[in-house]
Amino acid sequence: MSSSWGAVHRWVKPLPSIAFRPSGRLLPTIQSTSPFVISGAASYSKWAFKSVADADQVVVAADGNYGSKQVISVTPRLYDYLLANVREPQILRELREETATMRGSQMQVSPDQAQLLAMLVQILGAQRCIEVGVYTGYSSLAIALVLPEGGCLVACERDAISLEVAKRYYDRAGVSHKIDVKHGLAADTLKSMLHNGEDCSYDFAFVDAEKRMYSDYFELLLQLVRVGGIIVIDNVLWHGKVADPLVNDPKTDSIRNFNKKLMDDERVSISMVPIGDGMTICRKR
Numbered sequence: 574m575s576s577s578w579g580a581v582h583r584w585v586k587p588l589p590s591i592a593f594r595p596s597g598r599l600l601p602t603i604q605s606t607s608p609f610v611i612s613g614a615a616s617y618s619k620w621a622f623k624s625v626a627d628a629d630q631v632v633v634a635a636d637g638n639y640g641s642k643q644v645i646s647v648t649p650r651l652y653d654y655l656l657a658n659v660r661e662p663q664i665l666r667e668l669r670e671e672t673a674t675m676r677g678s679q680m681q682v683s684p685d686q687a688q689l690l691a692m693l694v695q696i697l698g699a700q701r702c703i704e705v706g707v708y709t710g711y712s713s714l715a716i717a718l719v720l721p722e723g724g725c726l727v728a729c730e731r732d733a734i735s736l737e738v739a740k741r742y743y744d745r746a747g748v749s750h751k752i753d754v755k756h757g758l759a760a761d762t763l764k765s766m767l768h769n770g771e772d773c774s775y776d777f778a779f780v781d782a783e784k785r786m787y788s789d790y791f792e793l794l795l796q797l798v799r800v801g802g803i804i805v806i807d808n809v810l811w812h813g814k815v816a817d818p819l820v821n822d823p824k825t826d827s828i829r830n831f832n833k834k835l836m837d838d839e840r841v842s843i844s845m846v847p848i849g850d851g852m853t854i855c856r857k858r
Contacts, residue, residue, distance in 0.1 A: 574706055579769075580636060582587075586843065587772050590604045590761065590764050594740060604797040609636070610653075616839075621710070624670070624757075628645045628836045630645070630648060631643040631645055631646060631669075632645075632646050635704065643820055647850065648675075650854045655685060656683075656684060656685065656791045657779070657807070659684040659685050659688050660688065661684045661688070662687075662718060663688075663704025664714070664718075664742065664745060664746045665684070665687065665711060665714060665715060665718075667742075668709060668710065668711055668714060668738075668742045669681065669684065669711060671709070671738070672708075672709045672711065672738070675709065675721060675735075675738075676723060677735075679710070679714075680708045680808065681709065681711050681780070682712045682781065683849045685848055685849070686712070686848055686849040686852065687711060687715035687782060687802075687824075688716055689713050689717045689846075689852075690712055690716055690779060690805065691716060691719045692851065693717050693803060693805065694716050694720065694776075694777050695719050695853070697776055697777055697802070697803055698742060698776075699720070699722070699724070699776035699777040699778065699802075699803075700711070700720065700721060700725070701725050701774060701775045701776050701777075702716055702720065702723045702724070702725070702726040702728070702775065702776060702779075703727045703729070703775055703777070703778040703779070703794065703797065703798075704726060704727070704728050704729065704779045704780075704781075704793070705741050705759045705763070705778070705779070705780045705781070705783040705790050706718065706729070706730065706759070706777070706780065706782030706807075707728045707729065707730035707735070707736060707743075707754075708730065708735050708739070708781075709735045709738040709739050710728075710735075710736075710738065710740070710743065712743050712779060713726055713728045713739065713743075713752065714739070714742055714743060714748065715744065715779075716745060716779070717748040717751045717752050718746065718748060720748075720751050722742065722751075724751050725752075725753060725776075726751055726752045726753065727753045727757035727766070727780075727798060728752050728753065728754050728755065728761070728783065729755045729762045729763070730754070730755070730756060730759075731756070731758055731759070733756060735757055736754065738816060740754060741790060749803055759782055759790065760786065760789055760790065760793065762792040763790070763794065764799065766797060767793065767796055767797065770794050771797060772797055773796070773797070773798070773799045773800070774797065774799065775797045775798050775799065775802060775844070776798070776799060776803070777800045777802060777803050777804075777805075777806075778797070778798055778802075778803070778804045778805070779805045779807070779808045780794070780804065780805070780807060781807035781808065783823045784808060784811070784828050785823060785824060785827040785829055787806065787827065787828065787831045788827075788830075788831055791804065791806070791831070791835075793839070795857060798852065799854065799857065800857050802856070802857050803854060803855065803856055803857075804841070804854075804855040804857070805852055805853070805854050806831075806835075806852065806855070807849065807850065807851075807852050808828065808849075808850045808851060808852045809832055809845055809851040809852060809853045810845075810847065810851025811824070811825055811850065811851070812850060814830065815828055815829045818856065832845070832853070835853060836854065839856055839858070841855040841856060841857055841858060842855070842856045842858065843855050843856075
């Protein structure tokens with residue numbers, strides 16, 4: 574069984590279709606003051622409903638300063654097609670399927686996200702990585718599979734039960750020697766690493782943990798990652814809630830504020846990408 578992201582892996586069985594709400598053939602979009610509209614659809618405020626049967630469904634900026642560039646809107650059918658073109662190693666597929674039966678399975682990154690993380694690690698030539706928020710280990714396993722033999726991933730997770738699943742799959746994949754599991758609060762682990770003189774010694778970090786701690790995690794990781802290194806933050810679009818002015822719960826507000834902080838932070842170059850629940854890729858300057 575090959576476990577390399579560099580080889581094509583056939584699905585043992587197709588990925589299940591992704592459920593989108595509400596049921597029926599209309600996709601709802603957020604009613605807000607966002608400067609984007611759905612092309613060719615009747616307008617409700619700035620957003621509208623449009624049939625998912627329309628394969629040409631696109632979003633267009635209403636602000637003329639953005640031109641008439643059309644941006645594709647991912648339908649369930651298109652997302653199934655995207656997932657069918659992910660080269661998912663079998664060991665990751667098995668972990669994904671086991672995790673799907675567990676409580677909190679929605680916390681697991683999607684296969685397309687994991688593939689992007691692995692590619693970023695490869696492009697960067699990373700050898701020393703950090704993950705904040707492991708859950709059952711899907712993303713950390715994807716990263717470990719592409720690390721060189723002498724590479725290391727510090728995996729921070731506070732939940733012992735999900736961590737046991739992760740460690741079992743690390744063993745099965747033969748990458749346990751690359752992963753330094755830290756059970757406990759991630760902030761304490763990161764502070765301890767700084768206390769031990771590990772600042773500016775890591776190449777890559779991925780954050781998918783407590784949303785209200787994002788700013789704290791980011792500041793600690795920015796000290797640990799070298800210049801030119803990358804920090805990736807997950808869930809920055811937060812199910813679309815960040816764009817809805819009517820949603821002001823603590824988690825949404827914290828992510829919204831964190832996104833604004835990153836936008837204004839000259840210490841990093843950033844790119845927010847609409848993959849999964851939204852990821853921001855930060856490069857330390």
